[in-house]
Amino acid sequence: MPLYSTATLGELAQVLARPRIRMKYGLTDADIRTLIDLVLLRGEDVTPVTRVTVCRDPRDDVFLEVALAGKAERIVSGDDDLLTLHPFRGIPIITPAAFLAELKRQRSSPLLSKLTPGPFSAIIAP
Secondary structure (H helix, E strand, C coil), X not given: CEEECHHHHHHHHHHHCCHHHHHHHCCCHHHHHHHHHHHHHHCEECCCCCCCCCCCCXXXXXXXXXXXXXXXXXXXXXXXXXXXXCCECCECEECHHHHHHHHHHHHHCHHHHHHCCCCCCEEEXX
16 A cells, blocks of 8 residues: 655655656646545555654655655655665665566465465655
């Protein structure tokens, strides 16, 4: 389940709206709104309780704060400022490609799919 806060949703929307990202993935305003709505619908709103100031980019600290407060099992990000902190306080920080590979392995293994209780918690950082 995706974990989010108001601040992380704002950052996600801002990154997705960048012209370079919109062109690369062919995103429309409706696509971005749909993604945000999906996170709101399927995710868990988390209020950070611990202030973190460890990231090279201070705007990314909020993702670490949400991960800690929500007891995330992993942080999914393509941001080098976050990836360089892997693992952060025991929470793996993985790329989107690594996350998708994990999902594929989990879904393709009959034994693993029986042992794994379902979707895991993750914070998605752009």
